[in-house]
Amino acid sequence: MDEFIKKMQDHTKVKSEAEARMMAPLVLAYIGDALYEVFIRNYLINEMTVSVNQYHKRATHYVRAKAQSHVVHALESELSEPEWTIVKRGRNQKSATVPKNADLTEYKYATGFEALLGYLFYIGQYDRLHYLMSKAVALINHDLGDQNG
Template sequence: MKEWMIELSNKGIVKTEKEVKMMAPLTLAYMGDAVYEAFIRDYLIHRSNLAVGELHKMAISYVKAKAQAAIVHQLEKQLTEEEWGIVKKGRNQKSPSPPKNADLIDYKYATGFETLLGYLFYTGRVQRLMDIMEKSVEIINNNNP
């Protein structure tokens, strides 16, 4: 998984710090959501031999707003001041539509988590991005034995 992110970085997706800070937090969250979803799908495919429908059901437990909110709360003390500021910036954005299957607070923290992932992706901090996503899997696995 890490290899394709590095390859994207090498193809010019990485932006300057200034450019990324000028991006809308919800735009970063949009990319963060995609990166995290791809990471989780890859993780599940490499650890099981299940049909696509079962993989999808398993993926939901990792990517739903409640799970992402739990992740970001457990990671808070491990995040730098800058990273937590990015989470808060994403969390505080007004959503264009209300969440359908989540509490508003969980949805906001999930948006903050995804904003951080998008930020790390676009700034080319692939190793930090991978560390956070790997820790997120551990958190979910420990909460759902």
């Protein structure tokens, strides 16, 4: 499991599933976005040695709404019913803004994906969280390979 996630276990108040389900989906997405961003940055730093600008450019392939939307759809069959419910709750939240480079539907599913990551974090399902983020990286790497080949 990612070292960052392991260390976070000691400093996070794990909530019951019921407590986590009661949290606002955008709050779950807020922490999920941060976790995923750190996961991606750590992944890239461990995979390559490039300038910070190049890390940033590469990271955008993983964290943009289009990629996250693709990931959540690709993982749908692997998600439990409660997990997919969290995705849908995140997807259905009204957002004040949409990034200029994102389609609204993609952005909503990306928010759902981030909400799921936040939910798993708060219920202490760190192995599942790590698995889904690793799977996201693999899916995106596959797509990047298809684009480059």
